[in-house]
Amino acid sequence: MRPKRGNVLVALAAVMLFSFSCFCISRLTQTSNQLINCRNHILEFKEKMLLLKNKTERNRQELIKALSKIKYEMTQRKNTSVNLVEKKVNTLGKNETVSDTFEILKFFFPHLRKVGRIYPDVIFGKKRTGVSFALGISTVNRGNQSYLSQTLNSVVSRMSPSEEKDSVVIVSVADRNEDYLKYVVDMITKRFKRQLKSGSLEVISIPAFFYPNILPLTQSTEDSGKLESWRIKQVLDFCFLMLYAQPKAMYYLQLEDDIIAKKMYFTKITDFVHNGTSNNWFYIEFSILGFIGKLFKSEDLTDFVRFFLMFYKDKPIDLLLGDIFQVKMCDPGETPEKCAERNKHIRIRYKPSLFQHVGIQSSFPGREQYSKDIYY
Structure with a gap:
C-alpha cells in the first residue's frame, strides 16, 4: 500500500509542477506580448515625434520666409516714403x-x-x-x-x-x-x-x-x-x-x-x-x-x-x-x-x-x- 501511495504523491507533484510550468509559460507569453505592444507604441510615438519635428521645422522655415518678406516690404515702403519726402526741388x-x-x-x-x-x-x-x-x-x-x-x-x-x-x-x-x-x-x-x-x-x-x-x-x-x-x-x-x-x-x-x-x-x-x-x-x-x-x-x-x-x-x-x-x-x-x-x-x-x-x-x-x- 505504501508504494501505491507514494506513486500517487509523485503523480500529484508532477501534475502541480506541470500546471505551474504552464502558468509561468502563459505569464511569460503575456508579458512578452505586452512588451512587444509597448515597443510598438514606443516606435509609433517616435515616428509621430519625428513627423511633428519635421512639420515644425517646415513651419519655422515658412515663418522665417514670411518674416523676411514682411521686413523686405517694410524696408521698401520706408525707402519709398523717404525718397518721396527727400526728393530734391529747386x-x-x-x-x-x-x-x-x-x-x-x-x-x-x-x-x-x-x-x-x-x-x-x-x-x-x-x-x-x-x-x-x-x-x-x-x-x-x-x-x-x-x-x-x-x-x-x-x-x-x-x-x-x-x-x-x-x-x-x-x-x-x-x-x-x-x-x-x-x-x-x-x-x-x-x-x-x-x-x-x-x-x-x-x-x-x-x-x-x-x-x-x-x-x-x-x-x-x-x-x-x-x-x-x-x-x-x-x-x-x-x-x-x-x-x-x-x-x-x-x-x-x-x-x-x-x-x-x-x-x-x-x-x-x-x-x-x-x-x-x-x-x-x-x-x-x-x-x-x-x-x-x-x-x-x-x-x-x-x-x-x-x-x-x-x-x-x-x-x-x-x-x-x-x-x-x-x-x-x-x-x-x-x-x-x-x-x-x-x-x-x-x-x-x-x-x-x-x-x-x-x-x-x-x-x-x-x-x-x-x-x-x-x-x-
Whole structure:
C-alpha cells in the first residue's frame, strides 16, 4: 500500500509542477506580448515625434520666409516714403529737401525734437513742385455746414489750362475728426478728379503730434478759454500749411475754406505781380478781410512763420501780420508818418478785391459771422 501511495504523491507533484510550468509559460507569453505592444507604441510615438519635428521645422522655415518678406516690404515702403519726402526741388533757386522746411518747428516746440521727421499724415495728389503759385486752403469741420466744395470749385474752375498747369492748390485738413477727413477726400476725388490727376490739387492732413500739449484740439463751449485755444490752433494750422507749400512755388497765396474767387482772378494776380508793381513788396493783399487773399514770396515764408510762432499765443494771425511789418519795415526812431508812407509801397492793397467771404457758420463751434469785403 505504501508504494501505491507514494506513486500517487509523485503523480500529484508532477501534475502541480506541470500546471505551474504552464502558468509561468502563459505569464511569460503575456508579458512578452505586452512588451512587444509597448515597443510598438514606443516606435509609433517616435515616428509621430519625428513627423511633428519635421512639420515644425517646415513651419519655422515658412515663418522665417514670411518674416523676411514682411521686413523686405517694410524696408521698401520706408525707402519709398523717404525718397518721396527727400526728393530734391529747386523752386527757389537753391537745393533743399521738402522735409527740411519743417525743422524750424523743433526750435519753438521742444516736444517735436523727439520726432524724427515732421511731415503731413496724408498726402493725396502728385506732390507738384516748380510752379509759380501755390494756393493754400486750411479747412476744419464746421458741423453740418461746409463751404469747401464751393470754394474749390470757384478757385480751380476760374483758372485757364495754362494757369492750372503753373500752380498747385493745397487743401490742408487741420481737424482730428476722421469722418471729416474722409468727407474731404471723398468729395475731392469725386468732384475734382481731373485736378488730382494732373497734380494741380493736393490734400494733406496735419499730424496730431504737431500741436503742443497745452493746446486743446477740440472745443465744445464758447467761453474765452476755448476761443483762445481756437485762435492759437488757427495760427499753427496756417504756419504748417505755409511751410509745406514753401518749396513748391515762387509765390504763396493764402485763402480760406469759405470764400469765392472772382472770374479771371488768377490772371489778374499774375499780371499785377509781373507787370503792375515792382518786386520790392512785402506782401500783397487781394482782399481786405483777415488772412484771406494775402500773397507772399515763398522765399520770405520762413521769416513770416518764425514771427508767427514767436507770438502765436498772443494774437490772431492777421494782427500778427501787421505787427511783423512794424518790426521789420519801420526803422527805430522813425516817425509813424514816414513808416506809413513806406507801407503804401511795400504792403500793397489791390483793388477791387478778388475774393469774397461767403461763410456764415464759423469754424469756431456755435458762432456765426457775416463779414463781407466791401471792395469785392
